[in-house]
Amino acid sequence: MHRQSLVDYGKPLEATEAPTPSPKGSEVLLKVTHCGVCHSDIHLQDGYFDLGGGNKLDVRGNRPMPFTLGHEIAGTVEAAGPEAQGVPKGKFYAAYPWIGCGKCALCARGDEHLCNAPRALGITVDGGYATHVLVPHPRYLMDVDGIPPAIAGALMCSGLTGYGAIKKALPHLHAGPLLIVGLGGVGMMGLQFARALTDKPILVADIDKAKRDAALGLGAAEAFDPADGGARKAIQKASGGGVGAAVDFVGSDKSLAFAHAPVAKGGAAIVVGLFGGGFALPVPMFPLRALTIMGSYVGSLAEAREMLALVKAGKVAPIPVETRPLARTSASLDDLRAGRIVGRVVITP
Ligand SMILES: [Zn+2]
Numbered sequence: 170m171h172r173q174s175l176v177d178y179g180k181p182l183e184a185t186e187a188p189t190p191s192p193k194g195s196e197v198l199l200k201v202t203h204c205g206v207c208h209s210d211i212h213l214q215d216g217y218f219d220l221g222g223g224n225k226l227d228v229r230g231n232r233p234m235p236f237t238l239g240h241e242i243a244g245t246v247e248a249a250g251p252e253a254q255g256v257p258k259g260k261f262y263a264a265y266p267w268i269g270c271g272k273c274a275l276c277a278r279g280d281e282h283l284c285n286a287p288r289a290l291g292i293t294v295d296g297g298y299a300t301h302v303l304v305p306h307p308r309y310l311m312d313v314d315g316i317p318p319a320i321a322g323a324l325m326c327s328g329l330t331g332y333g334a335i336k337k338a339l340p341h342l343h344a345g346p347l348l349i350v351g352l353g354g355v356g357m358m359g360l361q362f363a364r365a366l367t368d369k370p371i372l373v374a375d376i377d378k379a380k381r382d383a384a385l386g387l388g389a390a391e392a393f394d395p396a397d398g399g400a401r402k403a404i405q406k407a408s409g410g411g412v413g414a415a416v417d418f419v420g421s422d423k424s425l426a427f428a429h430a431p432v433a434k435g436g437a438a439i440v441v442g443l444f445g446g447g448f449a450l451p452v453p454m455f456p457l458r459a460l461t462i463m464g465s466y467v468g469s470l471a472e473a474r475e476m477l478a479l480v481k482a483g484k485v486a487p488i489p490v491e492t493r494p495l496a497r498t499s500a501s502l503d504d505l506r507a508g509r510i511v512g513r514v515v516i517t518p
Pocket residue numbers: 206207208209240241326327
């Protein structure tokens with residue numbers, strides 16, 4: 170099999186060859202047809218996340234090199250182990266990549282995506298920037314019939330992340346409307362899932378006017394520019410005294426400072442983005458505001474199925490996609506890092 174692999178942190182990906190694996194037990198071998206290029210691949214390539222104040226979160230872990238990134242995977246079944254039932258050869262699936270150890274309490278309760286010994290495809294085990302990928306069990310193969318093949322894999326990352334965050338926001342909307350901060354790919358997904366799941370008004374904020382306009386076109390009630398000094402007051406007014414939940418799809422010190430400020434008493438700020446930075450709030454403000462601040466990381470296998478049902482029901486607008494060959498994977502990561510990518514790039518090995 171051909172791969173584009175990480176050979177060292179901070180270095181470009183390189184073409185590598187490996188024997189195509191034969192699936193054993195419950196394993197399924199997918200022939201990768203599409204693998205989305207994701208911003209988190211850049212952090213994994215760098216080997217760290219920025220924690221603000223010059224601090225870095227080391228994410229190098231124990232990956233054996235060469236290591237193949239790529240977690241937004243879709244492809245067709247090429248072979249299946251003797252215990253892998255119900256996966257016809259040639260059928261197209263998206264792979265749920267956030268796979269856990271299958272043995273711990275988190276995995277037992279269905280939160281494999283939070284497992285501390287993950288086997289996440291393209292994160293901790295070899296992923297989809299390759300002609301083939303091994304999936305440990307058919308339960309991680311998602312039926313994506315009716316969904317455009319080029320976005321099926323990306324839905325397992327940006328779609329699931331948006332859905333998982335909005336689902337956490339819903340119980341707090343008794344306290345006021347929803348505020349979405351950051352209208353990149355994940356934020357736009359979140360907006361659309363929110364539209365499908367609540368009748369409450371949805372306020373949005375982004376520094377980019379084109380993104381604000383796009384969000385209004387997708388049903389946002391009002392849009393605000395965080396760079397505008399009057400935005401906080403305007404959100405207070407538009408929300409009738411505060412929002413029930415603010416979802417921060419940027420995840421920076423600035424964005425969280427902006428997002429949590431208009432949260433009404435009893436409401437929540439939900440951090441999704443991984444941009445980086447630090448956050449401080451006087452401790453008494455938590456009880457005085459009955460404030461919840463929580464994080465949301467991708468989503469569970471069950472949430473992936475719920476999310477796909479919404480997509481199949483036509484609740485998500487088509488996403489423009491540019492496809493590129495496997496050999497351009499490393500260049501695509503460079504383009505993403507440099508902000509040269511508008512929309513989504515999907516590798517077609
Ligand atoms: Zn991703």
